[in-house]
Amino acid sequence: MLTFVGLGLYDERSITVEGREAIADADRVFAEFYTSRLAGATLEELAAYHGAEIETRDRAGVEGDPEPILEAAAAGDAAFLTAGDTMISTTHVDLRLRADERGIDTEIVHGTTAGSAAASLTGLQNYRFGKATTLPFPYAHGGDGVPASVVETIETNRSRGLHTLVYLDIKVGLGPDGREPGREEYMTADRAAALLREELDALGVAVARAGSPAPVVEADRLSALADRTFGEPLHLLVVPGDLHVIEREALAALAGAPEGALPKPV
Amino acid sequence: MLTFVGLGLYDERSITVEGREAIADADRVFAEFYTSRLAGATLEELAAYHGAEIETRDRAGVEGDPEPILEAAAAGDAAFLTAGDTMISTTHVDLRLRADERGIDTEIVHGTTAGSAAASLTGLQNYRFGKATTLPFPYAHGGDGVPASVVETIETNRSRGLHTLVYLDIKVGLGPDGREPGREEYMTADRAAALLREELDALGVAVARAGSPAPVVEADRLSALADRTFGEPLHLLVVPGDLHVIEREALAALAGAPEGALPKPV
Numbered sequence: 051m052l053t054f055v056g057l058g059l060y061d062e063r064s065i066t067v068e069g070r071e072a073i074a075d076a077d078r079v080f081a082e083f084y085t086s087r088l089a090g091a092t093l094e095e096l097a098a099y100h101g102a103e104i105e106t107r108d109r110a111g112v113e114g115d116p117e118p119i120l121e122a123a124a125a126g127d128a129a130f131l132t133a134g135d136t137m138i139s140t141t142h143v144d145l146r147l148r149a150d151e152r153g154i155d156t157e158i159v160h161g162t163t164a165g166s167a168a169a170s171l172t173g174l175q176n177y178r179f180g181k182a183t184t185l186p187f188p189y190a191h192g193g194d195g196v197p198a199s200v201v202e203t204i205e206t207n208r209s210r211g212l213h214t215l216v217y218l219d220i221k222v223g224l225g226p227d228g229r230e231p232g233r234e235e236y237m238t239a240d241r242a243a244a245l246l247r248e249e250l251d252a253l254g255v256a257v258a259r260a261g262s263p264a265p266v267v268e269a270d271r272l273s274a275l276a277d278r279t280f281g282e283p284l285h286l287l288v289v290p291g292d293l294h295v296i297e298r299e300a301l302a303a304l305a306g307a308p309e310g311a312l313p314k315p316v
Numbered sequence: 317m318l319t320f321v322g323l324g325l326y327d328e329r330s331i332t333v334e335g336r337e338a339i340a341d342a343d344r345v346f347a348e349f350y351t352s353r354l355a356g357a358t359l360e361e362l363a364a365y366h367g368a369e370i371e372t373r374d375r376a377g378v379e380g381d382p383e384p385i386l387e388a389a390a391a392g393d394a395a396f397l398t399a400g401d402t403m404i405s406t407t408h409v410d411l412r413l414r415a416d417e418r419g420i421d422t423e424i425v426h427g428t429t430a431g432s433a434a435a436s437l438t439g440l441q442n443y444r445f446g447k448a449t450t451l452p453f454p455y456a457h458g459g460d461g462v463p464a465s466v467v468e469t470i471e472t473n474r475s476r477g478l479h480t481l482v483y484l485d486i487k488v489g490l491g492p493d494g495r496e497p498g499r500e501e502y503m504t505a506d507r508a509a510a511l512l513r514e515e516l517d518a519l520g521v522a523v524a525r526a527g528s529p530a531p532v533v534e535a536d537r538l539s540a541l542a543d544r545t546f547g548e549p550l551h552l553l554v555v556p557g558d559l560h561v562i563e564r565e566a567l568a569a570l571a572g573a574p575e576g577a578l579p580k581p582v
Contacts, residue, residue, distance in 0.1 A: 056436075059426060063334040066324055066428060070333060135428070137436035143566050146439070150569050160325060160433050160527055162332060162401070162426040165442065170322075170403035170424055173412070176431065181446050181478055206476070212447055261426055296406050296413070303416050 052123035052149045054136035056161020059261025061090030062099040069159045073100045077126035080105050080119050082112050084222045085141065086133040089284050090262055104131065108223060108231075109141075116145055123154045135161045167260035168215045168288050171267050173300025174255075178291065180207030182215040185242050185287070187235070189226040190219060201249045204289050208252075211292035211316065218242050218285050236283035243287060244276035253311055255288040255301065256280050269307035292316040318389035318415045320402035322427020325527025327356030328365040335425045339366045343392035346371050346385050348378050350488045351407065352399040355550050356528055370397065374489060374497075375407075382411055389420045401427045433526035434481045434554050437533050439566025440521075444557065446473030450483040451508050451553070453501070455492040467515045470555050474518070477558035477582065484508050484551050502549035509553060510542035519577050521554040521567065522546050535573035558582040 053072045058064025065073075073079055079102045081093075088096065097104045107119070122128040136142055136158055146156050169176040183203040191197050200216070207214045218237035225233050239256035246254070251273065258266040258280035266280050272289075293301070295315045301307040319338045324330030331339075339345055345368045347359075354362065363370045373385070388394040402408055402424055412422050435442040449469040457463050466482070473480045484503035491499050505522035512520070517539065524532040524546035532546050538555075559567070561581045567573040 054436075056428075058332055063337070064332055064426075066330055066332050067336060068329040071329070135432045135436050135442075137439065138442055140441065140560075140562050143439045143441075143562055147562070147565055147569055157529070158436055158531075160330075160428040160436060162322075162428055163432045165432060166401045166429045167426050170320075170401050170426060173403065173409045175406065175409075176401075176404055177448050177450065177483075179447065181476070182443050184443065210447070210472070217443075263423070265424075294406075296409055299413055300409050303413055 051127045051155045051157065053127065053129045053157045053159060054142060054146065055129050055131050055159045056135040057088055057131055057133050058161040059134060059164065059167060060259065061088055061262070062096050064088070064162060064261050066159065066161070069161065070100065072159050073102055073129050073131070075127055076102070076129035078105065078122040079103065079129045079131065080107055081131035082107050082141070083133065084109050085139040086220060087222065088133050089259060089282060112141055112145065116148055119145065120149060120152060120154065123149055124152065135163045162261060164217065164260055164286055165215060168257060168286055171257055171260055171265055172255050172288055173304055174213050174288065174290060174297050175294065178213055179215055180210060180212035182217060184217040184219065185237060185245065186219045187221065187237060190221065196245050196249050204250065208289070208291045213291050214289045216242060216287040216289060218287060236285070238283070239280050239285040239287045240276055240278055243272040246289070247272040247276055253290055253307070253313065255290065255305055257286040257288065258282070259284065260286060267305045269301040269305035269311065271311050274311070317393045317421045317423065319393065319395045319423045319425060320408060320412065321395050321397050321425045322401040323354055323397055323399050324427040325400065325430065325433060326525065327354055327528070328362050330354070330428060330527050332425065332427070335427065336366065338425050339368055339395050339397070341393055342368070342395035344371065344388040345369065345395045345397065346373055347397035348373050349399065350375050351405040352486060353488065354399050355525060355548060378407055378411065382414055385411065386415055386418060386420065389415055390418065401429045428527060430483065430526055430552055431481060434523060434552055437523055437526055437531055438521050438554055439570055440479050440554065440556060440563050441560065444479055445481055446476060446478035448481040448483060450485065451503060451511065452485045453487065453503060456485060456487065462511050462515050470516065474555070474557045479557050480555045482508060482553040482555060484553060502551070504549070505546050505551040505553045506542055506544055509538040512555070513538040513542055519556055519573070519579065521556065521571055523552040523554065524548070525550065526552060533571045535567040535571035535577065537577050540577070
């Protein structure tokens with residue numbers, strides 16, 4: 051059996067009770083933290099909390115050499131841990147398909163996600179979000195500024211009145227010159243706002259440390275957000291579309307949006 | 317303090333560890349189950365699991381008379397529980413704004429959601445979903461069949477190659493003739509497929525009991541899904557857009573999609 055467990059948003063207490071039990075029941079526990087990571091807990095804290103040895107795998111160890119994970123799952127109960135929900139990355143789906151091909155049962159234990167937190171923390175309504183996008187570091191997409199596809203996603207959503215969740219690039223073990231073990235870089239919401247303001251002069255909402263006990267949520271023009279700092283990672287940026295009355299009220303009361311930065315409600 | 321706690325997807329073990337601790341720390345615990353509910357746990361099971369008295373409020377008790385909840389939050393620690401994540405409904409945001417106005421601190425403890433599960437269970441990539449929509453019972457939107465806005469959302473997403481998550485109507489305490497205490501009705505994925513097939517002849521994915529130990533995930537033409545049954549609620553329906561190679565493979569291997577029902581990969 052191979053159980054994919056989403057660890058949730060922030061630290062060792064973000065996991066569900068069901069996920070905790072799945073880890074306790076597993077003979078071997080694997081994890082990958084290159085697609086995302088828990089900002090509020092180290093690997094050691096996580097292992098101590100669960101009383102389990104956690105074997106971390108880098109990209110090469112999951113995608114290039116999944117054999118040890120599959121063997122553990124064929125021989126007993128293996129758990130595969132990821133930050134947020136599981137299956138967020140194609141990597142995880144690929145691993146599940148390989149297990150399925152070999153006749154290994156798979157199970158999924160869901161985790162809390164940035165996608166849902168972006169709505170619940172900002173007061174923007176979940177069903178009024180369009181397609182999400184990811185803003186990469188300029189060196190990671192081989193150009194300056196913002197890829198055209200990111201701007202197009204935001205603009206297309208806005209033309210339909212919809213909000214856009216902009217995931218911010220995470221680089222673990224990779225740098226401008228390729229593989230760099232030990233390197234970690236997280237795009238901040240202020241840097242993202244600075245990049246995007248060159249393309250559109252819009253309202254933005256910075257969300258820092260979603261799922262932590264003290265998340266920061268600040269709404270203002272992108273140009274104003276670009277001049278602030280929001281502390282430790284992980285950060286998200288939301289670019290709202292049209293605002294309903296209560297969404298507008300939430301951004302003003304709960305995210306400190308100045309009146310002048312808010313469009314009229316629809 | 318008013319802590320909004322998302323109970324997660326399915327039963328009493330779907331909550332996060334952090335959420336469980338928030339309930340244990342609360343002086344009074346309120347809940348509403350009219351916007352959604354836990355299909356895998358009764359109120360009594362939930363209360364027994366947490367060793368807490370849980371005071372359920374109907375729509376009138378949250379929206380019309382929030383005073384007792386706010387007073388409990390002003391006098392001590394109150395928790396407000398909802399299925400899935402919290403803040404999914406405008407009702408919750410409104411309650412948070414009222415607390416904020418009165419100077420009551422609020423906190424959010426996230427829960428796992430159908431939105432994320434729809435991606436992780438089907439193998440469809442999260443960032444390739446467009447705007448979600450809700451399919452109401454015909455009597456609830458005052459017409460026959462499917463509201464034009466639902467079809468338009470699906471078609472617009474598909475024209476961009478994007479998947480659509482279709483939430484299925486939940487009616488608790490409401491019926492065709494208005495208020496009906498004790499009545500509960502959940503739209504099933506087969507009924508949704510039957511309604512939608514009149515509008516578009518597309519691939520669909522039925523997801524039943526997301527977050528449970530044995531979720532059902534079946535992909536086929538909407539007309540084929542309309543002739544099946546998927547068991548107990550809650551159900552979801554996904555209408556995929558373009559499929560990447562691995563998404564196509566996942567629908568075939570993990571959701572039993574017949575080859576003829578799958579479009580060519582892009």
